[in-house]
Amino acid sequence: MREDAHQTIYLADYTPYGFIIDSVALQFDLDPHITRVKSAIAFHPNPEATDPTFLLNGENLKLISAKIDGKPVTPKFTAEGLTCDVPDGPFLWEAEVEIDPTGNTALEGLYMSNGMYCTQCEAEGFRKITYYPDRPDVMAVFTVTINGPHPVLLSNGNPISTDTHSAQWHDPWPKPAYLFALVAGDLVAHPGSFTTKSGRDVALNLYVRPGDEGKCAFGMQALKDSMKWDEEVYGREYDLDLFNIVAVDDFNMGAMENKGLNVFNSSAVLASPATSTDMNFERIEAIIAHEYFHNWTGNRITCRDWFQLCLKEGLTVFRDSQFTSDMRSAPVKRIGDVIDLRARQFPEDQGPLAHPVRPASFQEINNFYTATVYEKGAEVIGMLKSLVGDQAYSDAVDLYFDRHDGQACTIEDWLKVFEDTTSRDLTQFKRWYSQAGTPCLSVTEDWDHGKLTLNFKQHTPPSAATPDPQPQVLPIAVGLIDQDGDEVEPTVVLEMTQAEQSFVFDNLGTRPIASVLRGFSAPVVLTQDLSDADRAHLLAHDTDPFNRWEQGRILARKSLIAMILEGKNPNKDWLQGIRAVIGDEHLDPAYRALMLGLPSQSELARALAEDGHTPDPDIIYAAVETTSDAMAKSYANLVPTLYMRHTVTEAYQPNAAQSGKRALANAALSLLTRTDGGTAAQKQYDAADNMTQQLNALANLIRVGKGSTALQVFEAQWRNDRLVMDKWFGLQVTEADPEDAHEVVETLTKHADFNWKNPNRFRSVLGAFAANHAGFHHASGAGYRLLADWLIKLDPVNPQTTARMCSAFQTWKRYDANRQDMIKTELDRILAQPKLSRDTKEMLTRIRG
Ligand code: ARG
Numbered sequence: 143m144r145e146d147a148h149q150t151i152y153l154a155d156y157t158p159y160g161f162i163i164d165s166v167a168l169q170f171d172l173d174p175h176i177t178r179v180k181s182a183i184a185f186h187p188n189p190e191a192t193d194p195t196f197l198l199n200g201e202n203l204k205l206i207s208a209k210i211d212g213k214p215v216t217p218k219f220t221a222e223g224l225t226c227d228v229p230d231g232p233f234l235w236e237a238e239v240e241i242d243p244t245g246n247t248a249l250e251g252l253y254m255s256n257g258m259y260c261t262q263c264e265a266e267g268f269r270k271i272t273y274y275p276d277r278p279d280v281m282a283v284f285t286v287t288i289n290g291p292h293p294v295l296l297s298n299g300n301p302i303s304t305d306t307h308s309a310q311w312h313d314p315w316p317k318p319a320y321l322f323a324l325v326a327g328d329l330v331a332h333p334g335s336f337t338t339k340s341g342r343d344v345a346l347n348l349y350v351r352p353g354d355e356g357k358c359a360f361g362m363q364a365l366k367d368s369m370k371w372d373e374e375v376y377g378r379e380y381d382l383d384l385f386n387i388v389a390v391d392d393f394n395m396g397a398m399e400n401k402g403l404n405v406f407n408s409s410a411v412l413a414s415p416a417t418s419t420d421m422n423f424e425r426i427e428a429i430i431a432h433e434y435f436h437n438w439t440g441n442r443i444t445c446r447d448w449f450q451l452c453l454k455e456g457l458t459v460f461r462d463s464q465f466t467s468d469m470r471s472a473p474v475k476r477i478g479d480v481i482d483l484r485a486r487q488f489p490e491d492q493g494p495l496a497h498p499v500r501p502a503s504f505q506e507i508n509n510f511y512t513a514t515v516y517e518k519g520a521e522v523i524g525m526l527k528s529l530v531g532d533q534a535y536s537d538a539v540d541l542y543f544d545r546h547d548g549q550a551c552t553i554e555d556w557l558k559v560f561e562d563t564t565s566r567d568l569t570q571f572k573r574w575y576s577q578a579g580t581p582c583l584s585v586t587e588d589w590d591h592g593k594l595t596l597n598f599k600q601h602t603p604p605s606a607a608t609p610d611p612q613p614q615v616l617p618i619a620v621g622l623i624d625q626d627g628d629e630v631e632p633t634v635v636l637e638m639t640q641a642e643q644s645f646v647f648d649n650l651g652t653r654p655i656a657s658v659l660r661g662f663s664a665p666v667v668l669t670q671d672l673s674d675a676d677r678a679h680l681l682a683h684d685t686d687p688f689n690r691w692e693q694g695r696i697l698a699r700k701s702l703i704a705m706i707l708e709g710k711n712p713n714k715d716w717l718q719g720i721r722a723v724i725g726d727e728h729l730d731p732a733y734r735a736l737m738l739g740l741p742s743q744s745e746l747a748r749a750l751a752e753d754g755h756t757p758d759p760d761i762i763y764a765a766v767e768t769t770s771d772a773m774a775k776s777y778a779n780l781v782p783t784l785y786m787r788h789t790v791t792e793a794y795q796p797n798a799a800q801s802g803k804r805a806l807a808n809a810a811l812s813l814l815t816r817t818d819g820g821t822a823a824q825k826q827y828d829a830a831d832n833m834t835q836q837l838n839a840l841a842n843l844i845r846v847g848k849g850s851t852a853l854q855v856f857e858a859q860w861r862n863d864r865l866v867m868d869k870w871f872g873l874q875v876t877e878a879d880p881e882d883a884h885e886v887v888e889t890l891t892k893h894a895d896f897n898w899k900n901p902n903r904f905r906s907v908l909g910a911f912a913a914n915h916a917g918f919h920h921a922s923g924a925g926y927r928l929l930a931d932w933l934i935k936l937d938p939v940n941p942q943t944t945a946r947m948c949s950a951f952q953t954w955k956r957y958d959a960n961r962q963d964m965i966k967t968e969l970d971r972i973l974a975q976p977k978l979s980r981d982t983k984e985m986l987t988r989i990r991g
Pocket residue numbers: 262264265394395396397398399432433455508511942
């Protein structure tokens with residue numbers, strides 16, 4: 143096959159596999175360079191298949207021998223793997239291959255990480271382990287033997303035997319190959335146990351490298367909480383005697399839900415107060431829950447093909463966000479999720495990478511583990527739930543588990559359980575899965591003698607993926623607040639299905655203010671014709687915590703945009719409105735901390751571009767600085783009190799109550815530092831006994847140009863802790879002055895500990911750089927060149943991480959002609975690399991447009 147002849151795969155072309163697998167036996171003889179994998183796979187013809195070709199996927203494998211029913215065969219090799227003549231009835235395929243775990247820097251398949259063996263098979267990594275039908279609709283029961291001189295030898299399911307240097311595992315649940323896992327090495331276990339609601343005792347283990355034992359307790363507790371929550375809320379019980387989690391330092395993503403053997407990026411599971419921030423703890427709790435919840439939504443019921451990825455990911459993200467809402471504060475979680483959606487999903491949905499939640503085609507599936515599939519996919523579930531109601535949602539999900547347990551399913555199967563439960567026709571709703579683009583929703587009002595009419599219009603901008611978008615079903619949660627600040631109409635969910643539609647509220651005394659899209663009930667861009675005074679009124683009185691925050695955010699954005707475009711001063715009413723909220727001791731500190739946040743620079747760039755302006759990164763940066771200074775001045779007599787009152791003095795706990803206080807105290811510290819020049823920050827740095835306070839203090843010191851000593855002290859203290867050093871690298875880039883950010887990056891990449899082949903370390907520097915908006919978009923183009931250089935260097939080593947980081951360029955058409963030209967030059971320079979990976983090539987070709 144020619145290097146550049148990358149094939150596009152279409153959802154419409156799906157056909158079932160020609161064979162059914164009765165059993166799989168694998169044997170691994172581990173060696174860092176030459177690992178032998180023996181496979182014995184029993185097949186029989188699939189009566190439902192139309193194509194009887196026997197195809198096994200394989201990549202980077204050295205075939206040593208192949209037999210069918212004991213007789214040697216000579217297969218034909220293809221671009222995808224191999225094919226071979228087979229008997230008409232059942233037969234046994236046996237093969238022996240050699241693979242090189244050490245040479246596997248792509249971190250897909252079987253690879254080495256700091257001396258331990260581990261695997262990542264989703265999406266198509268199993269084909270790098272042995273020849274196999276590597277597709278999720280082929281499910282089988284696996285028995286695995288591992289031979290190797292390591293104290294810990296793990297695979298999926300339950301252990302049948304473990305000797306020194308040899309272990310046998312059996313997983314009774316049929317699974318697709320992407321859920322296979324193997325781990326071997328010199329690991330230590332942090333044990334735990336859980337008794338399920340029907341009384342089954344489950345042994346739990348968190349396996350880590352020696353030295354990391356002290357970072358396991360929180361993850362173990364999060365696992366138990368997740369197991370309990372899934373029983374209580376979804377009625378789902380765990381189904382093996384054992385559940386193992388392994389922490390790995392080299393990992394492309396967050397974590398992986400392999401059956402009974404979850405593998406985690408160490409950053410997504412290891413935690414201790416001294417080394418992890420409150421945000422780290424919350425993220426770890428959510429990821430542990432996410433992977434655990436996959437046991438039902440993903441593993442017991444899996445995906446028919448990779449186009450259905452959102453079937454497991456959207457649903458599982460939705461479930462983990464419900465979990466976090468229950469464990470912590472629901473409004474704070476919702477606001478955080480919306481900030482994240484706007485930061486990551488909106489730019490994707492509104493740019494050249496736009497794709498539907500269920501894409502219709504792809505070249506490299508790894509490029510579709512996106513914010514659209516995950517986060518918009520979860521929003522779609524949330525909308526479905528608010529349309530049908532909580533009871534019907536729960537009934538439909540029960541039916542889904544009953545009807546489809548053990549199957550590989552589609553979005554059609556998922557929607558059908560809702561149709562059967564509610565008798566609703568979800569034909570139009572299904573557009574959420576097939577149309578790309580963020581709908582724009584606008585609302586105007588008519589007021590007439592006690593009658594308020596809300597007139598909505600929706601329109602989705604066309605994109606390459608969806609040239610002719612049709613109206614979506616939009617659940618629009620609305621409440622009404624009167625002039626006294628009382629709620630005169632509690633939340634109702636309006637169901638919009640047309641391009642234009644009006645809804646009437648009758649029998650109202652005085653004219654109320656409409657609180658629209660409460661809880662962000664649909665992932666749209668809302669334009670509401672409200673005066674600043676009305677928004678300030680909602681900021682003060684809205685009973686919906688999301689919309690209350692949202693009005694503050696909109697006023698902040700308008701104030702910033704007026705400053706950017708017209709040089710205006712910060713809006714006084716907004717400053718005052720926020721002041722009242724942050725000073726209100728009846729409100730949750732975490733919520734008040736969110737109220738002090740400003741839209742990010744790239745969000746402002748997006749808002750400007752949406753209104754037809756060309757964003758200038760330097761002017762945006764300056765406006766955010768000026769506005770922050772204005773906040774610091776305007777709140778100067780409140781900030782020290784806020785800071786003192788919310789500085790936690792009790793022993794550190796990573797719970798919602800304490801972390802909310804720290805969030806508010808640290809938000810106050812950022813303002814305080816703007817007026818005291820870093821005195822309070824230095825004090826906090828010196829006294830800090832936890833990473834949340836240490837890191838925030840350090841950030842503030844860097845911001846006022848007083849970070850160099852603290853950075854040295856920090857490095858000396860933490861040089862042996864990989865995860866903390868990722869923060870040290872990242873923070874210097876995040877906090878760098880845009881003018882010299884690219885130089886900071888260049889210096890850091892020359893640091894002895896800049897191990898660029900480690901994805902966490904690479905992202906901590908280059909990923910942080912792409913997020914330093916004004917630094918990355920420096921007018922000289924130095925930022926673009928620097929990132930491109932590193933992507934070119936990383937691509938042959940790790941295509942997946944390279945391809946993901948290409949999205950730094952996805953917004954390029956927003957900017958001025960000069961910047962566009964410079965970016966185009968860099969995109970073309972990368973694209974011209976002779977052996978560019980399929981991953982990176984697909985991403986850049988789509989971005990280039
Ligand atoms: N299923 C995993 C999760 O959602 C993500 C793994 C994706 N990995 C990949 N290489 N595409 O947690």
